[in-house]
Amino acid sequence: MIERAGFRPYDLPLRQAWGSARGGFARRRGWLVWVEADGLTGYGDCAPLPAAGTEAQEAAGAALERLFSGLRGQEIEIRLSALDAENATDAHPAARFALDCALADLASQRLNLSMRRWLAPEAVDRLAVNAMLGTLGTVPGKALAASQAQGFRVLKLKVGVDTPMSELESLVELARPSSTDTDVRLRLDANGAWSFDQARWLIERLVKLRLPIESIEEPLAEPTPERLDELQALAPFPLALDESLPTRFAAVDPSQLGVRRLVLKPAALGGLHRTLALARRAQDASIEVVVTSLVESAAGLWPTAQLAAAIASPIAQGLATADWLAADLGQAPRPCAGRIDLPDRPGSGFMPTHV
Numbered sequence: 289m290i291e292r293a294g295f296r297p298y299d300l301p302l303r304q305a306w307g308s309a310r311g312g313f314a315r316r317r318g319w320l321v322w323v324e325a326d327g328l329t330g331y332g333d334c335a336p337l338p339a340a341g342t343e344a345q346e347a348a349g350a351a352l353e354r355l356f357s358g359l360r361g362q363e364i365e366i367r368l369s370a371l372d373a374e375n376a377t378d379a380h381p382a383a384r385f386a387l388d389c390a391l392a393d394l395a396s397q398r399l400n401l402s403m404r405r406w407l408a409p410e411a412v413d414r415l416a417v418n419a420m421l422g423t424l425g426t427v428p429g430k431a432l433a434a435s436q437a438q439g440f441r442v443l444k445l446k447v448g449v450d451t452p453m454s455e456l457e458s459l460v461e462l463a464r465p466s467s468t469d470t471d472v473r474l475r476l477d478a479n480g481a482w483s484f485d486q487a488r489w490l491i492e493r494l495v496k497l498r499l500p501i502e503s504i505e506e507p508l509a510e511p512t513p514e515r516l517d518e519l520q521a522l523a524p525f526p527l528a529l530d531e532s533l534p535t536r537f538a539a540v541d542p543s544q545l546g547v548r549r550l551v552l553k554p555a556a557l558g559g560l561h562r563t564l565a566l567a568r569r570a571q572d573a574s575i576e577v578v579v580t581s582l583v584e585s586a587a588g589l590w591p592t593a594q595l596a597a598a599i600a601s602p603i604a605q606g607l608a609t610a611d612w613l614a615a616d617l618g619q620a621p622r623p624c625a626g627r628i629d630l631p632d633r634p635g636s637g638f639m640p641t642h643v
């Protein structure tokens with residue numbers, strides 16, 4: 289039975305500003321949330337990022353007030369199933385994710401299981417991850433070389449910030465055989481920057497020039513399954529949907545979206561089980577899935593990584609974001625040789641350093 293629960297705000301500076309076609313940020317603000325029972329504490333993170341499909345900061349704060357009032361005295365498992373049963377298209381995914389993680393952390397600790405095995409007995413212990421380099425055009429050639437030397441095989445770049453023509457030139461320059469190892473590929477994220485004609489123009493050239501593109505996230509400003517399907521037919525690599533999933537395509541079957549990959553952000557989709565269920569539906573339809581962080585604190589990155597391990601997708605996951613933060617709430621999962629190895633500890637693995 290829940291004995292105590294609460295949340296407190298945090299405000300963490302980034303080492304360098306995060307940029308994207310949907311705008312950027314230089315700090316991450318959110319709330320560390322916790323739930324206590326039987327001498328154990330479960331943690332979660334509410335870190336809204338509207339550009340990624342979550343509610344705004346103020347709405348998240350109000351939702352936390354509501355979700356946390358009356359938690360005391362409730363049974364953990366009953367509260368967890370009630371949370372999962374609530375309307376899937378709810379308006380407060382980041383707040384709901386925070387409470388879900390805290391309850392799941394507690395529930396898995398009580399069973400002495402890592403959160404990933406509590407979510408799925410067949411969970412893996414090791415995840416391939418991509419490096420996140422930042423916005424194309426601001427990334428120095430040496431950052432590319434450094435990531436390759438650290439063992440990353442998929443390097444993610446934000447695009448859609450400059451014109452397609454000048455970004456193509458930068459990509460050609462970056463992907464020169466002398467600067468890129470032969471097995472390294474570039475994951476591009478346009479964050480909805482392009483018209484259909486711009487996206488087609490760029491994809492056709494990337495293909496013709498045989499650039500080592502691993503995938504492109506959110507190519508279109510106005511995505512529809514038909515347009516995506518048409519673009520996907522031109523590309524030998526997957527196109528992916530990300531922030532359109534919780535908003536525009538919340539009710540669409542993954543196999544009908546026109547893309548070969550889904551990028552899942554559990555904080556934008558509203559919870560762990562909910563994201564796991566969507567991942568399973570996608571995988572059953574042979575659609576690839578990638579779990580990514582919201583560039584949030586370690587309190588959110590740990591359960592997100594545990595969820596990725598429960599989903600066990602073999603491709604690189606978007607979880608190498610801890611180093612973007614100049615300060616954190618605890619030790620974060622960090623990659624080594626392009627992989628994150630998860631510990632066997634019960635729960636999510638998060639432990640706060642400043643409570």
Ligand SMILES: O=C(O)CCC(=O)C1=CC=C[C@@H](O)[C@@H]1C(=O)O
Pocket residue numbers: 307308337340418419420444477479505530551580581582583605606607608609
């Ligand atoms: O995918 C990654 O490697 C890291 C996460 C990431 O890129 C993002 C997190 C949050 C907001 C976005 O700008 C961005 C994305 O759209 O995928």
Ligand SMILES: [Mg+2]
Pocket residue numbers: 477479505506530531551
């Ligand atoms: Mg994305």
